[in-house]
Amino acid sequence: MHVAAFYLSDTHCMPRELSEPICPCCGMEEEIVYHALVSCREVQEVWFASQFGIRIIDGGATVFGNWFQQKFLDSKNKEAIGMACEILWAIWNRRNSWVFNYQKQSMMQVLSHAMSIHSPLVMQNKPTAVRSLNWKPP
Numbered sequence: 151m152h153v154a155a156f157y158l159s160d161t162h163c164m165p166r167e168l169s170e171p172i173c174p175c176c177g178m179e180e181e182i183v184y185h186a187l188v189s190c191r192e193v194q195e196v197w198f199a200s201q202f203g204i205r206i207i208d209g210g211a212t213v214f215g216n217w218f219q220q221k222f223l224d225s226k227n228k229e230a231i232g233m234a235c236e237i238l239w240a241i242w243n244r245r246n247s248w249v250f251n252y253q254k255q256s257m258m259q260v261l262s263h264a265m266s267i268h269s270p271l272v273m274q275n276k277p278t279a280v281r282s283l284n285w286k287p288p
């Protein structure tokens with residue numbers, strides 16, 4: 151696939167100064183999908199602090215799809231895949247709140263945002279666990 155397909159920059163929905171494909175968070179590297187969601191130094195700490203404890207190695211994978219496949223999809227663990235998606239969503243929201251509102255969320259805010267999306271789904275999937283807390287033998 152052509153590398154340009156991985157750029158997030160979309161000039162008609164971004165401020166003029168962001169038309170360059172440089173990461174608005176760190177200002178250090180091109181904002182390809184893998185950088186924005188995984189390898190940006192500001193995002194690496196989110197992955198390491200998450201329940202997955204993932205250390206992002208510089209010079210490793212650079213294609214987001216490959217990374218996500220290896221770390222999550224190959225495991226076929228629906229719970230882990232779901233949580234990873236919520237973390238990705240929170241990371242993307244963090245980036246946008248910086249770009250559009252000049253508010254930079256901390257790593258803990260990103261993780262608690264991800265957890266707040268995730269929790270209701272967990273509860274839906276485990277109704278019997280909640281009920282059994284009050285169960286007594288007849």
Ligand SMILES: [Zn+2]
Pocket residue numbers: 173174175176177178179185190191192
């Ligand atoms: Zn960056």
